[in-house]
Amino acid sequence: MIQIYTVLVYVFLFAPIVVVIVLAFNPKQFGIFPMEGVSFRWFIKLAQNESIIEAFKNSLILGSLTAVISTGIGILAAMAFIRFEFPGKNTLNTVLLSPIMIPEVVLGVALLLFLRFLQQPKSFALLLIGHVVLTLPYVLLIVQARLVGIKKEYEEAAKSLGANAFQTFREVTFPLLLPAVLAGALFAFTISFDDITATLFWATAQNQTVPVKIFSMLRNSISPEINALGAVMIVLTVATPLLAGYLSRRFSKIKE
Amino acid sequence: MATGKKQPMVQFKGILKRFGDVIAVEKMDFDIEEGSLVTLLGPSGCGKTTLLRMVAGLEEPTEGDIFIKGVRINDTPIHKRNLGMIFQNYALFPHKNIFENVAFGLKYRDVSKADITKKVTQALEMVRLPGVEHRMPSQLSGGQQQRIAMARAIVIEPDVLLMDEPLSALDENLREEMRREVDNLQRMLGVTTIFVTHDQREALSMSDKILVMQAGRKQQEGDPETVYNEPNNHFVADFLGHSNFIRGEVVGVDDNHVNVKIETGDVLLAKNKGGFSTGDAVEIIVRAQRFDAFPSDEFKPLEGMNHFGGRIKDRSYMGGEVSYFIELATGREIHIISMMRTRLYSNGESVSVQVSPHHCHLIPLE
Numbered sequence: 359m360i361q362i363y364t365v366l367v368y369v370f371l372f373a374p375i376v377v378v379i380v381l382a383f384n385p386k387q388f389g390i391f392p393m394e395g396v397s398f399r400w401f402i403k404l405a406q407n408e409s410i411i412e413a414f415k416n417s418l419i420l421g422s423l424t425a426v427i428s429t430g431i432g433i434l435a436a437m438a439f440i441r442f443e444f445p446g447k448n449t450l451n452t453v454l455l456s457p458i459m460i461p462e463v464v465l466g467v468a469l470l471l472f473l474r475f476l477q478q479p480k481s482f483a484l485l486l487i488g489h490v491v492l493t494l495p496y497v498l499l500i501v502q503a504r505l506v507g508i509k510k511e512y513e514e515a516a517k518s519l520g521a522n523a524f525q526t527f528r529e530v531t532f533p534l535l536l537p538a539v540l541a542g543a544l545f546a547f548t549i550s551f552d553d554i555t556a557t558l559f560w561a562t563a564q565n566q567t568v569p570v571k572i573f574s575m576l577r578n579s580i581s582p583e584i585n586a587l588g589a590v591m592i593v594l595t596v597a598t599p600l601l602a603g604y605l606s607r608r609f610s611k612i613k614e
Numbered sequence: 615m616a617t618g619k620k621q622p623m624v625q626f627k628g629i630l631k632r633f634g635d636v637i638a639v640e641k642m643d644f645d646i647e648e649g650s651l652v653t654l655l656g657p658s659g660c661g662k663t664t665l666l667r668m669v670a671g672l673e674e675p676t677e678g679d680i681f682i683k684g685v686r687i688n689d690t691p692i693h694k695r696n697l698g699m700i701f702q703n704y705a706l707f708p709h710k711n712i713f714e715n716v717a718f719g720l721k722y723r724d725v726s727k728a729d730i731t732k733k734v735t736q737a738l739e740m741v742r743l744p745g746v747e748h749r750m751p752s753q754l755s756g757g758q759q760q761r762i763a764m765a766r767a768i769v770i771e772p773d774v775l776l777m778d779e780p781l782s783a784l785d786e787n788l789r790e791e792m793r794r795e796v797d798n799l800q801r802m803l804g805v806t807t808i809f810v811t812h813d814q815r816e817a818l819s820m821s822d823k824i825l826v827m828q829a830g831r832k833q834q835e836g837d838p839e840t841v842y843n844e845p846n847n848h849f850v851a852d853f854l855g856h857s858n859f860i861r862g863e864v865v866g867v868d869d870n871h872v873n874v875k876i877e878t879g880d881v882l883l884a885k886n887k888g889g890f891s892t893g894d895a896v897e898i899i900v901r902a903q904r905f906d907a908f909p910s911d912e913f914k915p916l917e918g919m920n921h922f923g924g925r926i927k928d929r930s931y932m933g934g935e936v937s938y939f940i941e942l943a944t945g946r947e948i949h950i951i952s953m954m955r956t957r958l959y960s961n962g963e964s965v966s967v968q969v970s971p972h973h974c975h976l977i978p979l980e
Contacts, residue, residue, distance in 0.1 A: 511705035514672055517692040518699035519719030519770060525693075529718070533709045 375592060382589040384582060400586035410587060413571035417551055420482075420567060424489040424550040425543040431490070432497030432542055433535065437527075439498075440505045441513075458495045465491065466559030485560045485567075489550040496549065497542035504538030505531075537606065544602055548595055621684050623648040623806040624669060624774055628678035631664050631830075638664040640830040641678065646774075646823075651800050651807040653817040656827035657853070662810045663778055665827075669808060670776050671695050682773055693722070698767030698805075702779040704759040706751035712738070712762055713747035719770035737765040740799065757788045764796070768803060775800070775807040781816060793820060814854050818842060826850050844887070845899060848980050856902035858948045861979060864894040871971055874898055878944045882920045884974035895979040904973035905950035907938065907959065913966035921968040924948070926959050940967060 384390075385397035404410060438444070439451050457465060469488050473480065508531065516526040532539075554569040561570045568591060575584055622645035631639040639661040646652045654662035667673040669680060671692035679686050687695060698719075706715050716734045725733065738744050741761035751759055760780060767775060780796065781789045797820045800807050811817055817824050818838045826833040826841060826849075834846040845851035848859065862876040871883040872890050876898070884898055915921050924940040927947065936952050938959065950967065959965055 509703065509705065511701045511703060512707060514670070514692075515699060515701065515705040515766075516707070516718065517672075518670055518695075518697055518776075519766070520693050520696075520722035521718070522691070522693050525722070530707055 378585050378588045379592065381582065382585040384585070387582065400582045401590075404583050404586045404590070407583065409566075410568075410571060410583075413566045413568050416565050417567040417569075420485060420489060420565075421547040421551040423486055424493055425547040427486070427490050428493045428497045428546040429501075429539055429543045432494055432501050433532075433539060435494075435498055436501040436505050437531075440502055441510075454498055455495045457491050462492070462553075462555040463559075466556035469556075470559050480560060480562045482565045485557065485565060488556055488560045489546075489553065492553060492556060493546035493549045496545045500542040500545065501535065501538045504535055508534045540602060540606065544599055548598065551591075551595065620648065622646055622681075623650075623683060624808070625681040625684075626665075626678065627681070629665070629668065629675050629680065630677040631661070631668060631673065632676040637830050639668075639675075640832075642832055644825060644832065644835065646806060646808065648806055649804045650822040651797075651809060651820055652823045652825060653809045653811060653821040654825050654827060655811060655814065655817040655853075656833075657812055659829075660827040661830040662812075662825075662827050664830075666776050666778055666808055666810045669774065670697055670699055696770070696773050698770060698772035698775045700760070700763050700767050700775070700777040700780045702782050704751070704756070704763045704783075706759055706762055706766070708751055710751075711747065712749050712751065712754075715751065715762060716766045716769055718766060723770065733769050734765075737769040738762075740768070740802075741765045741795075756784055757792055760784065760792060761795070764799065768799070768805065772805065775805050777807065777809045779810055779812070782811070782813070789816075796820065818854070826853065828853070844975055845977065847977055848897065851899045851975075851977065856949055856951060858900045858902060858905075858950075860898040860900070860946075860948075862896055862898060864890050864892050864896055867891060872896075872976060874976070877946065878922065878942060880922055882974060883918070883971035884976050885971050887976070890976055890978075896976050897979050899975045899977060900948075900969055900973060902937070902949045902951040903953075904969055905948070905952075906968045907940070907950055907952055907965045908968065909959070910964040910966050913968075915966075916968070919968050919970055920974065921966055923964065923966050926961050926963045926965060929959065929961060931958070940965065 380393070382400060383396045383398070384393050385395050385399055386393075435454060439447060465488070469484065469491075470480075473484060478484075512530050512534065513526050516530045517523075521529060551567075552569060553567075554573060557567055557570055558573065561567060566574070568587070572584055572587060575581060624646040626642050626644040629639060629642045629644075630637070642665070654665055656662050664673055668675050669682075671687070671690065675688065679688055681687065682695070706712075707718065710718070713734055716737055717730050720730045720733060734747070735744070738746065741764050743758060743761050743765070746754065746758075746762075751762065754762065760783075763780075777796070781792050784792055793816055796809075800820075809816075809820065818841075821838055823835060824838055824841045825835045828849050834841055834850045836844075841850065842854055845854065845857075851857045851859070860876050860882070862874040862882070864872055865875045865881060866873040867886060867890060870886055872886050873881050874884055874896060875881050882898060890896060910923060913921075922942060924942045926938055927941040928939040930937045934953075936954055936958060938950050938952060939947050940950060941947055948967070
């Protein structure tokens with residue numbers, strides 16, 4: 359019995375995704391089953407749609423920069439929180455993690471109001487800052503968890519052998535932290551790539567991301583192009599972590 | 615220095631360490647001679663590790679100064695102190711192979727590539743693990759990892775070698791072997807070594823000097839024999855070895871002996887090492903191994919020896935030796951460890967116990 363339930367849960371979870379991917383190959387304008395053949399028509403149309411390509415580029419750039427900046431700040435913050443004592447540490451940690459708890463709508467509006475207060479126009483920089491704020495907690499949590507597990511002795515040994523603080527970080531702490539850093543970066547990238555709620559508030563006409571684009575396309579009409587775009591995004595977001603996992607395994611094998 | 619004596623390698627002057635309200639190390643003065651192996655011995659939390667970490671530069675003293683080769687190093691950062699540190703859990707860099715681990719310290723010193731290879735090879739030979747350069751630390755056993763850690767520490771030719779319970783993570787048999795290894799290596803290299811341990815056997819067997827600590831205070835310093843045979847106080851006697859403490863009062867002093875009347879009414883003789891006079895409240899310390907037990911009916915007391923009768927209350931047979939708890943006439947119990955020069959006694963048997971005044975050590979009653 360439990361097996362049947364399990365299967366049903368999986369069907370419930372994955373059926374819509376499968377439908378999107380299947381319909382992406384539908385040659386007709388309207389998604390009707392049974393399909394009359396297989397076609398790449400909508401993929402081709404997608405590739406010719408410059409505004410979508412533009413959105414795709416925006417998303418990739420935004421996601422990558424978010425990942426880099428979030429990971430950078432995340433590592434530094436995690437080092438400070440785990441390795442050092444300073445007044446107000448717990449408060450600061452909570453503040454940095456709070457975006458997880460705060461509803462995204464509130465964050466989106468808040469940042470916009472703040473921008474108004476500073477009398478600045480919306481821009482790509484705003485979007486980037488917003489996404490860093492959104493993703494930083496995840497990076498921080500992942501990196502902190504790993505750093506707690508790295509014994510202080512490694513760093514102490516390195517220092518006693520003559521490495522200064524920076525050399526110790528570069529030679530010992532960072533390599534040991536690397537899996538968490540990669541995982542954190544990946545998280546940041548996928549969260550940024552996927553985000554819609556807050557991004558709707560922050561995006562301008564020039565820097566629309568893919569989810570925002572899909573959302574606006576849906577408001578006009580349900581074009582089968584969206585199915586194709588959805589299929590591409592699914593493949594991409596599933597493939598990236600898998601590829602990263604594969605690469606890291608390969609990498610660690612070579613090391614041994 | 616002006617005293618004409620050889621300058622100590624490491625000197626602690628009025629070292630005090632406070633963590634918040636807790637005093638980890640109480641004002642301490644202590645010298646470590648060049649080339650010697652000094653053990654900091656004490657129960658956990660006695661401040662021995664804190665003291666070591668202050669030499670390493672991993673903790674800052676709240677007060678006082680630390681000198682290495684006569685130079686005050688309080689403000690020298692760790693990486694400039696030229697010390698070799700060995701940790702309980704080896705702390706080999708798990709992502710680097712053995713060669714990279716051992717060569718780590720040499721990278722930050724002016725050593726050419728060719729010399730690095732040569733020195734690493736030499737160091738690995740010294741710890742008797744040649745040819746493991748390309749293995750990863752996780753592929754070695756605990757004992758092997760600790761040897762690599764030693765190679766990594768000695769290859770930089772440190773002024774002082776700091777060892778923080780380096781053998782505690784090893785299992786019993788290996789520990790014995792590694793203890794000798796560390797000892798030999800230290801003597802061969804002649805490197806000044808500070809060794810932290812809570813294991814009295816390690817301390818007694820390896821050290822040139824032992825510093826016994828408790829609650830952040832120095833309890834006694836001296837060579838192993840002095841610390842073991844002539845403990846300063848109750849704590850040192852209790853911490854090292856199996857001791858019997860017998861309370862009494864000094865009733866007479868002559869050139870050779872101090873006569874102590876104990877609670878049973880017997881008067882025991884203790885060797886006179888000075889410092890006690892009639893009327894002093896004292897404790898007699900006798901090591902469990904120093905007593906001899908004889909069957910009561912065959913016992914012939916020897917002139918000048920202390921002896922009293924008792925009954926075997928409890929015994930545990932440990933192969934090479936037997937541990938007896940003997941109840942004296944007053945109900946007091948003494949613990950003796952017998953090497954079985956006579957025979958195994960059974961519970962309830964009457965025995966006579968004999969100990970030489972030479973093995974009765976006196977301390978003032980605390």
